[in-house]
Amino acid sequence: MQGGRQCFAHKVYRYRLCARVIQCMHAMMARMTRPFAQSCENNQAPIAKVLQTAFAHSRHVLEIGSGTGQHGVYFAPRLPHVVWQTSELPEHHAGIAAWHAHLPAPNLRTPLHFDMRTSAWPQTAEGVFDAVFTSNTLHIVGWPLVQRLFALAGAHVPQGGVLVVYGPFNYGGTFTSASNQAFDAWLRARDAASGIRDFETVVQLAQQHGWSLQHDHPMPANNRSLVFQKT
Numbered sequence: 001m002q003g004g005r006q007c008f009a010h011k012v013y014r015y016r017l018c019a020r021v022i023q024c025m026h027a028m029m030a031r032m033t034r035p036f037a038q039s040c041e042n043n044q045a046p047i048a049k050v051l052q053t054a055f056a057h058s059r060h061v062l063e064i065g066s067g068t069g070q071h072g073v074y075f076a077p078r079l080p081h082v083v084w085q086t087s088e089l090p091e092h093h094a095g096i097a098a099w100h101a102h103l104p105a106p107n108l109r110t111p112l113h114f115d116m117r118t119s120a121w122p123q124t125a126e127g128v129f130d131a132v133f134t135s136n137t138l139h140i141v142g143w144p145l146v147q148r149l150f151a152l153a154g155a156h157v158p159q160g161g162v163l164v165v166y167g168p169f170n171y172g173g174t175f176t177s178a179s180n181q182a183f184d185a186w187l188r189a190r191d192a193a194s195g196i197r198d199f200e201t202v203v204q205l206a207q208q209h210g211w212s213l214q215h216d217h218p219m220p221a222n223n224r225s226l227v228f229q230k231t
């Protein structure tokens with residue numbers, strides 16, 4: 001009798017142990033399937049501070065080039081008054097969704113397919129986008145796509161809307177650091193159409209599409225946050 005009870009207890013113990021191991025493996029696999037960029041981990045808090053002021057009166061934010069999805073899950077709970085709409089090329093959607101499943105927020109939306117090359121300005125049932133955020137994209141895509149991005153945003157975001165662009169920029173045709181210069185050389189070696197953009201040229205382009213520069217915030221690691229308003 002005693003032996004039977006011990007045997008049963010041992011079986012329960014083994015069952016619980018197996019269940020715990022399976023649970024841990026699931027958690028590990030989920031973590032492994034979430035893409036991770038250390039740069040997002042480093043820049044999300046300083047960017048959030050800029051956005052909390054820039055988007056203080058915004059309602060509906062379109063994030064262009066959401067990347068890993070880390071930014072969206074970090075910013076959405078810190079901007080609870082906005083709906084944060086992520087967007088990306090389709091190959092990144094699963095990774096972004098994995099972050100949303102891990103850190104859900106009621107105001108965070110699953111990614112739209114938005115390709116700067118071909119997509120029309122996205123529309124959702126939640127109304128027009130009165131704010132746009134894009135991080136580390138202007139130096140990745142070719143200049144014609146940068147032009148298209150400002151043109152589309154200028155044509156669709158209503159007056160008073162806000163556009164925040166984060167990333168590295170050159171000033172007066174000069175790199176702001178040796179690391180930016182090395183980064184630019186690396187970018188151009190892998191894609192001659194990419195490269196760090198000139199602040200003055202971007203501001204001029206923005207103006208052509210109705211965006212006036214409100215702030216140019218210095219950010220850690222030789223980056224900037226440019227805040228534009230639609231006039």
Ligand SMILES: C[S@@+](CC[C@H](N)C(=O)[O-])C[C@H]1O[C@@H](n2cnc3c(N)ncnc32)[C@H](O)[C@@H]1O
Nearest residue numbers: 040065066067089114115116117135136137140
């Ligand atoms: C350097 S990553 C930046 C990602 C993220 N915003 C961040 O700061 O970590 C550049 C992103 O631009 C996206 N991208 C490249 N070409 C694009 C295009 N034609 N349309 C939309 N997104 C594009 C890439 O998929 C990539 O996620």
